[in-house]
Amino acid sequence: MSDSDPTAIIEEHDQHLDLAEGTDEVEAIVPETNGGATATGVVTANDEAALAAVTAVLAPPVEEPTAIGDLDAASLDGLGAARLPTIPITAVKRKVFGRYRSTGMPFQVELRVDVDGPSPTMRVSADYYAIAGATITYFGSMRVDAPAVAITDTQIVINGLGRFTWAASSPRIRITIPRVPLLSPPAAATMVHLSLTGMPSATYICRFVSPAFRTMIFEEDRQDTVPAVFTSYNTGSLPSGGPARPISVVSAFAEAGIQMLTTGAADVVATGEAGANASWSDAELHAGMVNHFSRWKDIPQWAVWLLHARVHDLGTGLLGIMFDQQGKQRQGCAVFYAGLGGTTADKQRLQLFTCVHELGHCFNLLHSWQKSLAIPPQPNRPLSFSWMNYPWSYPGGGPAAFWSGFPFRFDAQELVHIRHGFQSDVIMGGNPFRVGSALEDLASWSDPVEDRSGLRLELEAPTTFAYGEPVTAQVRLHGVDPRGIMVTRHLRPRNGQVQIAIAGPNGQVRLYEPLLHHCASDEDAIVLDQDKPSHADTAFIHYGKDGFYFDQPGTYRLRARYTAPDGSTIVSPVTTVRVRPPLTAEDETVAELVFGEEQGTLMYLVGSDSDTLRSGNEALTRVWEEHPEHRLADVARVIQGVNAAREFKLVEADNEVRVRKPDPGTAADLLGAVFDVSGTRDVAFEQEGDDAARMAAAATHLRTVVGPELPPAIAGYLRARRREIGAEIATLDAE
Amino acid sequence: MPTVTVDLQDGFDDDVVEVWLGGERRWREDSVTTNLAISLAASVPLEAEAGESELRVAMPSRGVEAAQQLAVEQDVTVAVNLADDGLRLEPLGERPYYL
Numbered sequence: 001m002s003d004s005d006p007t008a009i010i011e012e013h014d015q016h017l018d019l020a021e022g023t024d025e026v027e028a029i030v031p032e033t034n035g036g037a038t039a040t041g042v043v044t045a046n047d048e049a050a051l052a053a054v055t056a057v058l059a060p061p062v063e064e065p066t067a068i069g070d071l072d073a074a075s076l077d078g079l080g081a082a083r084l085p086t087i088p089i090t091a092v093k094r095k096v097f098g099r100y101r102s103t104g105m106p107f108q109v110e111l112r113v114d115v116d117g118p119s120p121t122m123r124v125s126a127d128y129y130a131i132a133g134a135t136i137t138y139f140g141s142m143r144v145d146a147p148a149v150a151i152t153d154t155q156i157v158i159n160g161l162g163r164f165t166w167a168a169s170s171p172r173i174r175i176t177i178p179r180v181p182l183l184s185p186p187a188a189a190t191m192v193h194l195s196l197t198g199m200p201s202a203t204y205i206c207r208f209v210s211p212a213f214r215t216m217i218f219e220e221d222r223q224d225t226v227p228a229v230f231t232s233y234n235t236g237s238l239p240s241g242g243p244a245r246p247i248s249v250v251s252a253f254a255e256a257g258i259q260m261l262t263t264g265a266a267d268v269v270a271t272g273e274a275g276a277n278a279s280w281s282d283a284e285l286h287a288g289m290v291n292h293f294s295r296w297k298d299i300p301q302w303a304v305w306l307l308h309a310r311v312h313d314l315g316t317g318l319l320g321i322m323f324d325q326q327g328k329q330r331q332g333c334a335v336f337y338a339g340l341g342g343t344t345a346d347k348q349r350l351q352l353f354t355c356v357h358e359l360g361h362c363f364n365l366l367h368s369w370q371k372s373l374a375i376p377p378q379p380n381r382p383l384s385f386s387w388m389n390y391p392w393s394y395p396g397g398g399p400a401a402f403w404s405g406f407p408f409r410f411d412a413q414e415l416v417h418i419r420h421g422f423q424s425d426v427i428m429g430g431n432p433f434r435v436g437s438a439l440e441d442l443a444s445w446s447d448p449v450e451d452r453s454g455l456r457l458e459l460e461a462p463t464t465f466a467y468g469e470p471v472t473a474q475v476r477l478h479g480v481d482p483r484g485i486m487v488t489r490h491l492r493p494r495n496g497q498v499q500i501a502i503a504g505p506n507g508q509v510r511l512y513e514p515l516l517h518h519c520a521s522d523e524d525a526i527v528l529d530q531d532k533p534s535h536a537d538t539a540f541i542h543y544g545k546d547g548f549y550f551d552q553p554g555t556y557r558l559r560a561r562y563t564a565p566d567g568s569t570i571v572s573p574v575t576t577v578r579v580r581p582p583l584t585a586e587d588e589t590v591a592e593l594v595f596g597e598e599q600g601t602l603m604y605l606v607g608s609d610s611d612t613l614r615s616g617n618e619a620l621t622r623v624w625e626e627h628p629e630h631r632l633a634d635v636a637r638v639i640q641g642v643n644a645a646r647e648f649k650l651v652e653a654d655n656e657v658r659v660r661k662p663d664p665g666t667a668a669d670l671l672g673a674v675f676d677v678s679g680t681r682d683v684a685f686e687q688e689g690d691d692a693a694r695m696a697a698a699a700t701h702l703r704t705v706v707g708p709e710l711p712p713a714i715a716g717y718l719r720a721r722r723r724e725i726g727a728e729i730a731t732l733d734a735e
Numbered sequence: 736m737p738t739v740t741v742d743l744q745d746g747f748d749d750d751v752v753e754v755w756l757g758g759e760r761r762w763r764e765d766s767v768t769t770n771l772a773i774s775l776a777a778s779v780p781l782e783a784e785a786g787e788s789e790l791r792v793a794m795p796s797r798g799v800e801a802a803q804q805l806a807v808e809q810d811v812t813v814a815v816n817l818a819d820d821g822l823r824l825e826p827l828g829e830r831p832y833y834l
Contacts, residue, residue, distance in 0.1 A: 314778060320834040322772040339832065354834050361772050370745070373771060390774075392832060433772065 006107035006128040006139060007170040007193040009201040093179040096156045099213055100189045100206035105131045107139065109204045111189055112213045113175065114257070114419055115149045115158060121412065122147065124158055124175060125420035126191070133568030134452035138300075140165040141422035144173055155179055165422050170194055170201035212259035213419040216302035216428075218250065221267040221292050222309075223274075226337050229308040230351035235408050237345040241385055242407025249306075252356045252387075256410055257419045267292040269307065279311045280334065285323040289332040298328050298573075299447040300429035304362045305331060306355060311338035320354040322361035328429035333358035349403075356387045360410065362428055363418050368411070369393075378413070386411040453568035454481030455528075459500070459560040459575045462712040467582045468594045468632050470543075470603055471550045472716035473500065473575065475560050476536040479528025486565060489524040491537035492720075493544075499561045500541055505554025513545035515604050525565070538703075540720035543600035551595055553581035590632050593619045603635070603717075606724040607643025609650060609660055624670070634674045634714050638725070641670030645728035664732050675710065675718065677729060684730035691731060698726030738810045739783045739790065742831065743776040745769050746817025755791040756781050773833040783807045792822055 097117025102109045111126045125143040129136050144160035158175040170193035178187040186208035193201040222229050236244025250260045273288050274280045293305040312318045320335040335354045366374055368389040369382035383396050385406045394402035424430040461473040475491040488497045494514035503509045560572040582588040598616025620636040627633055645667035648660040671677045680701045687697035702722035741754050747769045754762040762779050769776040792815050793800035801822035812827045
């Protein structure tokens with residue numbers, strides 16, 4: 001398979017799946033009413049055009065689910081229908097539906113088949129995961145909205161055109177699942193991807209995992225002034241639109257095909273956490289979630305928290321709220337018993353309704369009359385009998401009409417979303433409420449769903465930079481495996497193992513690309529263990545292949561990604577830096593002198609005599625000559641001072657090599673105005689060994705000696721370029 | 736003294752909203768946005784003199800406004816929604832619930 005497309009294949013496919021061949025006649029079922037199977041005729045596997053037409057049918061309107069279960073013989077007798085012949089139990093086949101999972105590399109698939117079970121939505125969907133070393137990262141999702149389902153006595157075959165969250169090269173899907181006797185274990189599903197012309201591509205063998213389409217963690221806590229929380233309500237207690245049955249929050253979602261695993265670890269939350277007014281604000285609820293939700297993490301995950309609380313700041317009219325609309329959203333909700341409390345049937349019904357309604361928001365469902373506000377929009381359904389409606393605002397006759405028609409279910413389209421929505425649109429902590437995108441949501445920069453790499457990555461930077469100051473960031477890699485783990489010493493983008501993504505004030509996201517790449521050798525590997533638990537390096541990210549990355553005032557968000565020797569990819573949390581606008585007229589004048597392509601190149605290279613950078617050098621000279629006290633003057637001094645310290649060879653047009661000798665006097669004057677050059681030079685001179693050893697000693701000294709006496713941006717630049725600077729200082733003769 | 740509660744519900748998106756009661760501006764907010772999780776942007780309680788009074792809601796940022804004559808004898812809630820056809824004010828028989 002291609003390493004960038006789970007549907008593609010790079011080696012020849014062993015099995016010959018030519019749709020033009022084959023002799024099986026199958027009964028093709030075009031999806032119509034749920035649970036109904038209307039044969040439209042017999043289509044042979046040879047009839048490729050007919051198959052293509054079937055698979056191209058638009059998704060039909062999904063009908064409301066019919067009653068649960070099949071009619072049994074006793075019911076048929078009551079209707080006067082002929083008794084069905086007794087079917088030996090061994091001949092009864094297991095229904096084919098639920099969640100399946102593949103193994104292997106470099107991609108794994110979690111497949112959801114929803115065509116043959118109770119209340120099927122006639123969809124199949126899948127989430128794809130990239131396996132890299134010891135990390136598993138979500139890659140993307142797929143859904144087939146109009147599959148052609150062919151059922152024989154021995155198998156179910158599902159064909160369809162998939163919709164993918166990426167440009168899949170093989171978007172057609174063919175899933176084959178053997179039908180086995182009821183008492184046999186469920187059979188595995190084979191999913192083949194095909195090109196639009198029918199060429200078979202990537203194949204996944206997916207073992208059956210669960211009859212639930214998704215499984216998640218559900219944790220409930222209660223406030224200390226809420227002694228009894230909702231447990232269960234029997235829908236037959238009052239008029240309703242569906243079969244009478246006891247329903248809990250967990251069983252309501254089970255009917256929707258979602259398995260909610262309760263953690264069983266119920267916290268009692270003190271009223272004091274709601275503040276002096278003893279009522280909850282959204283911020284207090286979020287803090288409560290962080291404090292008490294045992295599974296809370298700032299990452300997308302299938303886990304949700306529900307707090308049974310007393311009252312919100314908005315008063316007793318607010319019965320519940322999905323309060324989590326910051327950071328990784330939709331991970332928590334709350335219900336309020338000041339308005340909900342009571343043991344009467346209507347109160348119990350309202351408690352159930354509110355709990356499931358708020359959890360529905362956590363699944364990223366909008367109210368029934370506001371579906372058009374979703375991104376992308378959908379038609380509003382104000383008359384929907386759904387958990388996501390308001391009974392008291394029901395336009396079809398108010399609360400009495402709503403309750404008498406409500407079957408205690410999500411509507412059909414909401415079921416499709418919950419079961420088969422693209423993962424980021426549904427998972428808690430995924431896309432924001434209503435859907436959105438951000439740096440954190442770049443598919444390839446997602447937090448891994450599983451990380452056994454033994455590493456943790458941090459990205460640190462000064463919180464603010466003056467306009468024009470070189471932006472640097474420290475990349476720190478932590479080893480969390482007590483046995484020790486080998487990593488690369490070099491943690492800067494120019495060495496290849498680390499990438500840094502930069503989201504600018506305008507929202508544009510760019511990957512920092514260095515001007516030059518430096519190769520690393522095996523000798524550059526180190527071990528992170530108890531003696532050396534972390535290693536850090538400073539990266540210069542101000543200027544590179546795409547020019548200046550921080551040339552606009554405003555807030556930038558940064559994220560680093562490290563590729564370990566075993567292929568694992570580790571992503572840092574997002575770090576925010578702010579570039580201040582020019583504050584004075586002099587700031588603007590100096591900015592005009594430093595923001596030029598040649599000046600940026602000189603900053604990257606820490607100086608050069610190249611004739612192509614002459615005007616850049618002239619501009620930098622003007623910075624420290626005409627604005628000697630400006631903070632950017634020190635940057636110019638470092639650039640030109642280091643260059644003055646080096647011997648520079650220029651190849652002339654006639655191929656003659658002209659050598660410009662070092663100018664230690666100028667170097668010492670310029671560099672000495674910025675930091676203690678002599679101290680670093682002395683350390684280098686005292687180092688035993690060859691020039692390389694002295695240069696390394698100077699570089700190490702620069703990393704440690706530059707400190708609070710220097711502005712953070714200058715100190716960062718010296719650390720980021722310590723090897724270049726140290727190399728020249730180490731050989732700088734004292735005057 | 737009865738309270739007129741003005742519930743700004745759906746349709747508000749970073750809007751300037753003014754609430755006038757009895758010819759007097761009683762409330763103004765510069766950035767009113769509906770919280771789609773509860774379909775409520777703001778709930779504005781206003782003490783009112785018993786008797787007839789005009790409630791007017793204006794959105795200067797959009798150039799729309801609407802008014803409703805109220806007979807204030809006891810606490811009353813007025814739901815305000817911004818739809819495609821403009822602002823709608825609807826006195827409610829009882830306090831609404833939100834979730």
